[in-house]
Amino acid sequence: MPTPTKGPRLGGGPAHERRMLANLATALFEHRRITTTETRAKRLRPLAERLITFAKRGDLHARRRVLTVVRDKSVVHELFTEIAPLMAERNGGYTRITKIGPRKGDNASMVVIELVQEKLSPKQATVREAEKATKKAAPKRAAAKDDSSKKPAGKKDALAALVDAPVEDAPTAEADTQPYGEGSYQGDDVPEGFTIKGNVDSMKYHVEGSQWYDATEAEVWFATPEAAEAAGFVPAGGAKAQSVEPDEA
Numbered sequence: 001m002p003t004p005t006k007g008p009r010l011g012g013g014p015a016h017e018r019r020m021l022a023n024l025a026t027a028l029f030e031h032r033r034i035t036t037t038e039t040r041a042k043r044l045r046p047l048a049e050r051l052i053t054f055a056k057r058g059d060l061h062a063r064r065r066v067l068t069v070v071r072d073k074s075v076v077h078e079l080f081t082e083i084a085p086l087m088a089e090r091n092g093g094y095t096r097i098t099k100i101g102p103r104k105g106d107n108a109s110m111v112v113i114e115l116v117q118e119k120l121s122p123k124q125a126t127v128r129e130a131e132k133a134t135k136k137a138a139p140k141r142a143a144a145k146d147d148s149s150k151k152p153a154g155k156k157d158a159l160a161a162l163v164d165a166p167v168e169d170a171p172t173a174e175a176d177t178q179p180y181g182e183g184s185y186q187g188d189d190v191p192e193g194f195t196i197k198g199n200v201d202s203m204k205y206h207v208e209g210s211q212w213y214d215a216t217e218a219e220v221w222f223a224t225p226e227a228a229e230a231a232g233f234v235p236a237g238g239a240k241a242q243s244v245e246p247d248e249a
Contacts, residue, residue, distance in 0.1 A: 010040065028048055030072075037109065048113075095116065096114050096115075098236065100211075180220060196221065207225065
C-alpha cells in the first residue's frame with residue numbers, strides 16, 4: 001500500500017481529493033500550464049508526472065490506466081500523441097513550478113505549474129554523455145587497478161610518476177561567483193548592471209519591470225538576456241512577457 005500523504009487533505013474527503021487532482025491534471029494536459037495554489041501544485045506534480053510516464057509507454061494497458069484518472073478521451077489522445085513524444089529524452093522532471101506571489105484576499109501562495117516543453121540544453125546533454133562515458137570506463141579502471149595492485153612498482157617508477165603527474169590549478173574566485181559563465185553572478189554583493197533575475201529550479205529568467213520580477217527570488221543574476229539564454233535559461237512566460245517597453249516621457 002502507498003504511504004499516505006502528510007498534511008491536510010484537499011477537499012472534503014478522499015473521493016473529492018481524487019477528483020480535484022484529476023481535474024487539475026486534465027486542465028494541465030489540455031492547456032500546458034495552469035495557475036493554482038502552491039499546495040495543490042505540489043500534490044498535482046507527482047500525479048501528472050506519473051501519467052506522463054504511462055503515456056511514454058504508449059501501450060493499451062497504459063492508456064487504460066490514464067483513463068481511470070483523466071476521463072476526457074480527447075485530452076488522453078493529446079497526452080499520448082503530442083506530449084509524450086516531447087518528453088521522450090527526459091527521465092523525469094516533466095513539470096515546472098514557478099511562484100508568482102500571494103493571492104489577494106486570503107494571501108494564499110500562488111504558483112504556475114506547466115509542462116517542460118523545451119528541448120534538453122546542450123549543457124544537460126553533455127552531462128548525460130559524460131555520465132554514460134563514466135559508467136563504461138568504470139569496469140576498465142577497476143581491471144587496471146587490479147593489475148597494478150598485483151605488480152609491485154619500483155622506487156624509480158614511483159618517482160617518475162610523481163614528477164610526470166600534472167598539477168591541477170586551484171579554482172579561481174570567478175568560478176565561484178560566475179557559475180553560468182561570463183555575464184552571470186551568484187552571491188550577496190550584486191555588481192552594478194546585473195539586473196536580470198534567474199531561477200535555477202525553473203531555469204527561467206525575469207527582466208526588470210516584467211510581470212513576476214518583484215515576486216521572484218533571484219538565485220543567480222545576469223547582465224543581459226543573451227547571457228541568461230547562453231547559460232540555458234529561457235524567458236519566463238515567453239519572449240513577449242519579458243520584453244519590457246520603456247516608459248514614455
